[in-house]
Amino acid sequence: MLQVVCLFIPLIAAIFMPFLFKKIRNIHTGWFVLFVPLFLAIYYATFVPSISKGETAVVQFDWIPSLGISFVSYIDGLSLLFSLLISGIGALVVLYSIFYLNRKKEQLHNFYIYLLIFMSAMLGVVQSDNMITLYLFWELTSISSFLLIGYWYNRDKSRFGALKSMMITVAGGMMMLGGFVLLSLMGGTFSIRSIIEQAPLFATNDTFVIALVLILLGAFTKSAQFPFYIWLPDAMEAPTPVSAYLHSATMVKAGIYLVARFTPVFALSEVWIWLVAGIGLLTLFWGSFFAVKQTDLKGILAFSTVSQLGLIMSLLGVGAIAYHVNDAADTVFKYASFAAIFHLINHATFKGSLFMIAGIVDHETGTRDIRKLGGLMSIMPVSFTVALIGSFSMAGLPPFNGFLSKEMFLTAMLSVTEFDLFNFSTWAPLFPIIAWVASVFTFVYSFYFVFKTFTGKLQENELPTKPHEAPIGMLISPVILASLVVTIFFIPNLVTDTFVKPAVMAIQPFLYSSPEDVHIHVSAWHGFSPELWMTLGIIVVGLLLFVTLSKWQKYYNTLPEQFTLNRLYDFTVNELLGSWMTRFSGLYMTGSIRNYLGYMFTAIPIIVIATLFIKNAFVVSFEGASPIHLYQIILIFVLVIGTITTVYARSRITSIIALGAVGYTVSLFFVIFNAPDLALTQLVIETISVALFLLAFYHLPKFQKVEERTRFKFGRVFISVGVGVMVTLVALSAHSQKLVTSIAEYYKETVYSLAGGGNIVNVILVDYRGFDTLFEIAVLAIAGIAIYGMIKLRMSRKEKNHESK
Incomplete structure (x- = not known):
């Protein structure tokens, strides 16, 4: 158990750094931090006698068993060596930083928080036997090193170096994750030890070389190999203790560790x-x-x-x-x-x-x-x-x-x-x-x-x-x-x-x-x-x-600077991703909510409808459907006419009345389909909505002229028709192919015996979906508090302006 706890001791210690920095001003915060790597170095040194004989130490906890992801702390000769370097060099770096960083001029709590997070992340990388947890710790080293390199954030070079290191190493980490996924598919496990045991069987697999290259990309970016080394010189803008720790003994060695660990596989x-x-x-x-x-x-x-x-x-x-x-x-x-x-x-x-x-x-x-x-x-x-x-x-x-x-x-x-x-x-x-x-x-x-x-x-x-x-x-x-x-x-x-x-x-x-x-x-x-x-x-x-x-x-x-790898990076980030992509995004990032909704409601129907037909998922079956009566057709016409009237009405009062008619017509459908609770809810909502519109009538925006509002917009018609067709097809398809028994049967059987209620809708909302309903109420309460706070703030400002006059 202690073997796993030690991985997170630096993270736990990081929580207390702001309090120590704020409350104990006469003592350098580093003196408290120093005990963390010292303890870890002493603890890992106790493993030396057994590990030097070829033994290993394993502690495992299930994390997401359904996906085969577990948290495994695995210490062998390789991981112990790195753990001792991380903790031992870490102790010397903390001692050095106590005298290097001025406690009166520096935000030391930030520095040591970042350093301790990095320490835990590196220990997690070298001790993780599960590839997914290794990846999580791997990316945590990139994030914490970004914070450490950019510690002096008021300097342009520090921010540039931090961003550069994170972009390159995080991109490599994502490639590495792809390699891990391919390995897990080949071996049926995320365990590195199990993958190594099956290694001789992988050589003939079609994706073996792809996984190999992806994992090496992660290792090469982290360990500053050509051509990815360009982030390391810019990372020298970090405080020297950071350079001595990250860039000589730990972070840049993570890629070395990865190659060493996966050598038996590849x-x-x-x-x-x-x-x-x-x-x-x-x-x-x-x-x-x-x-x-x-x-x-x-x-x-x-x-x-x-x-x-x-x-x-x-x-x-x-x-x-x-x-x-x-x-x-x-x-x-x-x-x-x-x-x-x-x-x-x-x-x-x-x-x-x-x-x-x-x-x-x-x-x-x-x-x-x-x-x-x-x-x-x-x-x-x-x-x-x-x-x-x-x-x-x-x-x-x-x-x-x-x-x-x-x-x-x-x-x-x-x-x-x-x-x-x-x-x-x-x-x-x-x-x-x-x-x-x-x-x-x-x-x-x-x-x-x-x-x-x-x-x-x-x-x-x-x-x-x-x-x-x-x-x-x-x-x-x-x-x-x-x-x-x-x-x-x-x-x-x-x-x-x-x-x-x-x-x-x-x-x-x-x-x-x-x-x-x-x-x-x-x-x-x-x-x-x-x-x-x-x-x-x-x-x-x-x-x-x-x-x-x-x-x-x-x-x-005499070497031309424009042909260097740094120049290529600058061009990619500043010109390609910066200037060009900014101009391109300006074409669609207009600031108009109407446009953004148009993009979404254009893409969603296309994707959904295409998927339905490509996967042969659209099947229509009217078996068991209720007959359609004349009064239902009449209500549909009323619903359509009310909707069109709302859009093309010549006055605001007509639009409000037509919108109310649409809502009340929907409530009639709920009555016809034997859903009295939903009908009552719809009637209440529509009544309140119409009343609110009428109460706020004077404060509504100026109504547009008829000529401006009646112009035919083909794009809007296309989007609205697409959304309607999508909803209709999804509804028909869902009704026509029920692959599993409807959960409604379970509700019918248990609503009285288990929940003790007679109204199935109320029981579902209160008992079966109790937490969902509770959170909905909480959201409404938060929104109400926020509205009250804004109104109160506006009223207080008006009172102050009135008093000043």
Whole structure:
């Protein structure tokens, strides 16, 4: 039970944030929030001993059993790793935000509400076994991240970045939902575990590849893969704690999690391998290449995050090859999935610390523009040390954890050349080449970030504020993360045995029966291998490019902006969806209720009538119908004549009288059909309506001239005839084909025995439809109160105007 409750603890805590912020003004609200992720991290840490042995923890509650939707909290090696990252990094981010955000100037209750909602959403994503609940949490991450990115809503760039991220990720989420639905149709269940068990049976299904592509669209948009990465740089307008949390350790890793979780389902398809590995490599190169162009510290880190996510994604794609080789557990392909999870942990540590350092530099100097920075090493020595550790780890240098996973990445890319299926023998050499080139640019932007900021000449006159070292409270979190960067390098196997191997087992359940079967030992030295020479080449070429950066960086500006993906997005949103669609909607959004009713009453008959005939649902049968008498035909003529008179009358008094005649004629039909209650109700309503019209006669709008009112309107005739025909056909069809017994028989049998009444109409209204009637009365009461309030407000305004005069 506690396993499920923990998912919602952040949401529950969010409810109390406004009260804490309002009532306790002397203490930063973050101190109260800090206990939430700390508790969660400690709680999830208790699962480590059992999960590291290959066990799982499952708690299930039925939610919508009729649709097969249940709420399942499923913790295995993969979900536990992500849960620890979400809660552990979350605690460090909250601690950092306490010193970063000013409690007197910021609306902290809003910030922490959004952060806690996001935390619950991410935990729900990584622990949901049901695909529908996973989707709900998935979209909740998009909504909460939208609120966090747009936290400083008074800034245009913040609002733009928030909207951009939500539009792209929500669109991808809807595609993912389509993939989930197709999977459920193939497997007959929404359970991910059940889908994985049936995975070998899906490969020949016609919709298998469609589901695969749709789910990847959701993963690629969330994890900022090419070409959907464009939202991530604009999301850097969020406060730095948000960037450190969402865009390095959690939200952008949701797509990674999705690909890892569904690898056992789709790994048998060559489309999966090519898309995941290919798009991942392209994203790795694209992000690393354009990171060097950026001049904003968080912009550099944004593109570096894009490239690192591409690296992890490519490893998951290559790792899927293990499903297509003999003795996969003993081949070199086992390194790929292992390296993906290992680098995911490493990336969270060094990138989280770097984002926090970027925030510290901005906080203590007043700018993130790298062109104005430099010479901060002696002024901010602790920040420089943390930045150096994080940057060197990101560059893949020893003795930092990024070096270990980067070497395994190169090993995995070289291993692709050994695979001979799916045309890999033709294209395989490109994998290590692209990986090496991208790693060179990774080396360059890592050095670019740290040395251009902290070394060189201090430009104090360019800085808005006098630079100084950050307070100790703001340094605690990045120092802890930097310490982990170094520690993991020296004890990598403790980390991999505890966290990585159980996660790899979850990704490749058909290859391993226990985490102990993952026979991989991590070490810094592998001898004089091809990976070593590739690393030396990365360092040499990277240093050369960094030293000559000023010579070639300017060539980035020669790329035409109008051909960029951002320009395509701007055109789509601003021009196509903005200007063009605004003009198009102006053609029918006229502000006239008459026109809107015309649209609806045109579309509804067309759809209903077409459906009746296309589905062969229109059947006419007069069996059991009552005979039509002469007086009924006379009443019909009276009804029609009264209706026409109401429309074409030359005076308002004639229209009112004719309208009353129509109502009274309808009441006569109720009398004929033995419905005295309805007849009495209709008589009362018509009497009141006619009386009200006559009482309000003086205040009614000016009556139109006869010439204006009698003009023939073909469109209105078409609509009225269409609605009449539709109602007639539906009534005849419904009467002619009764597929089930009428509920009227049940009412007849039980109205006296169960409800204790003799009048069937009254009993239905009061007993069988009691709540419906109650709500109708409530609506009328609310409307009456609203009318009374408006009248009273208008009268009070008149009295004030009279007194002022």
